[in-house]
Amino acid sequence: MRRGNLFVISGPSGAGKGTLVARLVQAVPDAWVSVSATTRSPRAGEVDGVHYQFKTKEQFQQLIDSDGLLEWAVYGSNHYGTPKASVQEHMAAGQQVILEIDVQGAFQIREKVPEAHLIFIEPPSMKVLEQRLRGRDTETEEVIQQRLAAARVELSRKMEYDIQLVNDNLDEAVSQLVSYVNEQAEKTRG
Numbered sequence: 001m002r003r004g005n006l007f008v009i010s011g012p013s014g015a016g017k018g019t020l021v022a023r024l025v026q027a028v029p030d031a032w033v034s035v036s037a038t039t040r041s042p043r044a045g046e047v048d049g050v051h052y053q054f055k056t057k058e059q060f061q062q063l064i065d066s067d068g069l070l071e072w073a074v075y076g077s078n079h080y081g082t083p084k085a086s087v088q089e090h091m092a093a094g095q096q097v098i099l100e101i102d103v104q105g106a107f108q109i110r111e112k113v114p115e116a117h118l119i120f121i122e123p124p125s126m127k128v129l130e131q132r133l134r135g136r137d138t139e140t141e142e143v144i145q146q147r148l149a150a151a152r153v154e155l156s157r158k159m160e161y162d163i164q165l166v167n168d169n170l171d172e173a174v175s176q177l178v179s180y181v182n183e184q185a186e187k188t189r190g
């Protein structure tokens with residue numbers, strides 16, 4: 001069996017990555033989304049093992065020490081990382097593996113897996129980004145300000161990605177994302 005592809009999806013908090021990835025997996029039957037480990041607290045409705053693997057700082061450090069993470073980064077005041085074994089298993093099974101990770105993690109993946117496809121999700125504007133972040137109603141004012149500052153840094157690196165998609169109209173952005181993933185996947189689906 002041929003190895004599947006690795007897709008990295010990054011973009012500012014509130015750009016719509018989670019929304020797009022949820023639609024992507026409905027449209028691409030062989031897509032599999034990695035569940036990251038994080039030290040951040042669960043939001044209302046988030047389920048351990050489904051949205052994230054929620055860890056203490058000590059547990060996260062153990063994952064680092066045991067070489068259990070493919071990449072990891074500090075975002076805001078929390079650690080986030082991609083568990084290595086499950087990604088390797090799903091790639092070996094020929095699936096299209098999706099990582100929704102930040103910019104620091106994306107470039108670690110490019111070093112380790114040069115054939116990975118890096119996708120950057122952009123909001124239509126900073127104003128719309130702020131509206132979406134506030135509209136989601138999951139962060140405190142302090143965290144919103146931190147994330148808007150981080151967004152400017154993230155946006156400055158968007159041209160280093162293989163493709164940039166503007167998430168303005170959701171259906172159009174979904175369609176562009178699904179087309180890109182299927183196009184790359186077709187080359188290896190055989």
Ligand SMILES: Nc1nc2c(ncn2[C@@H]2O[C@H](COP(=O)(O)OP(=O)(O)O)[C@@H](O)[C@H]2O)c(=O)[nH]1
Nearest residue numbers: 013014036072073075080081082100101102105
């Ligand atoms: N490097 C890295 N970043 C991650 C990982 N999981 C999530 N992130 C990123 O961490 C940032 C914050 O994620 P989160 O707190 O869930 O906020 P949200 O993206 O606004 O829903 C986002 O940019 C995520 O893409 C991971 O495993 N590794």
Ligand SMILES: Nc1ncnc2c1ncn2[C@@H]1O[C@H](COP(=O)(O)OP(=O)(O)O)[C@@H](O)[C@H]1O
Nearest residue numbers: 013014015016017018019132136167168169170
């Ligand atoms: N194209 C879009 N148009 C309008 N609202 C959107 C669009 N995409 C996502 N949203 C909304 O914006 C907010 C942030 O989206 P989310 O997927 O949580 O972003 P991220 O995962 O990048 O932080 C959510 O409330 C979501 O419903």
